[in-house]
Amino acid sequence: MAYGPPVVPETQRSHAGLSRSNEVVLRTNNLSKQYKQRMAVNNLSLEIHKGDIFGFLGPNGAGKTTTIRMILGLITPTAGSIEILGKELAHHRSQVLPRVGALIETPALYLYMSGRDNLRAVGSVLGGVSNKRIDEVLELVGLAGRQKDRVRTYSLGMKQRLGIAIALLQDPDLVILDEPANGLDPAGIVEMRDLMHRLSSEGKSVLISSHLLTEVQQICTRVAIISLGSLVRETTIENLVRGEGEFSVRLENAPAALQLIQKESWGKGAHIDEDGALVTAAPGGQGRNLNLYLVQAGLIPDTLTPATKDLEKIFLELTNSGSGDIK
Numbered sequence: 470m471a472y473g474p475p476v477v478p479e480t481q482r483s484h485a486g487l488s489r490s491n492e493v494v495l496r497t498n499n500l501s502k503q504y505k506q507r508m509a510v511n512n513l514s515l516e517i518h519k520g521d522i523f524g525f526l527g528p529n530g531a532g533k534t535t536t537i538r539m540i541l542g543l544i545t546p547t548a549g550s551i552e553i554l555g556k557e558l559a560h561h562r563s564q565v566l567p568r569v570g571a572l573i574e575t576p577a578l579y580l581y582m583s584g585r586d587n588l589r590a591v592g593s594v595l596g597g598v599s600n601k602r603i604d605e606v607l608e609l610v611g612l613a614g615r616q617k618d619r620v621r622t623y624s625l626g627m628k629q630r631l632g633i634a635i636a637l638l639q640d641p642d643l644v645i646l647d648e649p650a651n652g653l654d655p656a657g658i659v660e661m662r663d664l665m666h667r668l669s670s671e672g673k674s675v676l677i678s679s680h681l682l683t684e685v686q687q688i689c690t691r692v693a694i695i696s697l698g699s700l701v702r703e704t705t706i707e708n709l710v711r712g713e714g715e716f717s718v719r720l721e722n723a724p725a726a727l728q729l730i731q732k733e734s735w736g737k738g739a740h741i742d743e744d745g746a747l748v749t750a751a752p753g754g755q756g757r758n759l760n761l762y763l764v765q766a767g768l769i770p771d772t773l774t775p776a777t778k779d780l781e782k783i784f785l786e787l788t789n790s791g792s793g794d795i796k
């Protein structure tokens with residue numbers, strides 16, 4: 470039943486180029502969810518490691534929320550399985566679900582109560598959470614200074630962060646956030662980004678679903694892109710944007726350089742991009758050889774950098790739209 474572009478396996482390196490932790494916090498194995506004639510999620514296999522800030526990307530209707538609802542045990546998969554901290558969700562619900570904190574869409578908050586009282590109220594439903602833990606989560610989400618104010622007076626970003634504080638009350642290993650930056654202004658987005666990094670440095674793993682590619686680009690160490698319920702790519706942002714061994718050269722006479730390079734066996738694919746930069750492979754794949762080649766031809770590069778691709782373009786290429794109906 471699998472359809473769509475193949476998954477491209479890539480190296481297990483993080484955004485910063487560091488090796489990832491080997492500890493798998495969440496694994497989905499061939500996870501599928503079918504609604505009548507529609508495959509909302511199709512054979513999805515994902516792995517999230519400790520400390521990952523994992524972007525779960527896809528256009529509207531791609532299957533992100535359905536996947537998250539399965540991970541949270543809110544709906545049952547049609548096929549496949551979910552492992553959280555090495556235990557199958559289907560058989561260890563009560564053990565593993567407390568290890569996961571989630572914020573799905575806008576948080577349900579008591580607007581007439583203070584931030585702290587909201588945390589207390591949820592804490593008592595959870596069976597009691599210590600004052601110390603409430604202090605910790607308020608500090609972590611940057612609301613310690615506003616904890617006594619009524620939530621009614623909070624900005625949208627502060628409400629979102631209070632929602633995350635609620636998700637953190639039980640000190641989960643995995644935090645799942647569905648579109649956390651939705652509706653936030655630029656300052657709110659920066660605060661959210663800082664919070665994600667703080668969570669990761671606390672050893673938490675974060676799964677963020679989003680259709681805002683540029684947002685995910687700045688926050689996430691890894692991304693999985695889904696389209697029509699299927700995984701089309703799982704990789705680092707670095708690998709996603711890296712051109713295939715090409716270089717982008719800015720120089721005064723780009724058309725002359727292009728003409729010259731296109732005569733070379735390695736330069737057949739050279740072109741000038743929409744910003745006027747020369748994009749080309751290099752002799753022997755080495756940037757310094759390209760530099761030398763151009764200099765010897767009297768064409769001095771101002772800059773020469775590995776070419777990157779436009780993220781939005783990649784996203785659109787990978788997620789060509791469709792209905793997801795079973796044909």
Ligand SMILES: Nc1ncnc2c1ncn2[C@@H]1O[C@H](COP(=O)(O)OP(=O)(O)OP(=O)(O)O)[C@@H](O)[C@H]1O
Nearest residue numbers: 504509527528529530531532533534535536680793
């Ligand atoms: N309860 C349901 N019954 C029938 N179809 C459903 C149900 N829930 C989701 N779907 C369908 O499954 C597909 C995936 O939906 P889902 O909400 O998971 O996508 P999404 O990636 O989260 O989209 P968005 O970004 O718009 O929230 C869609 O085609 C949707 O219409």
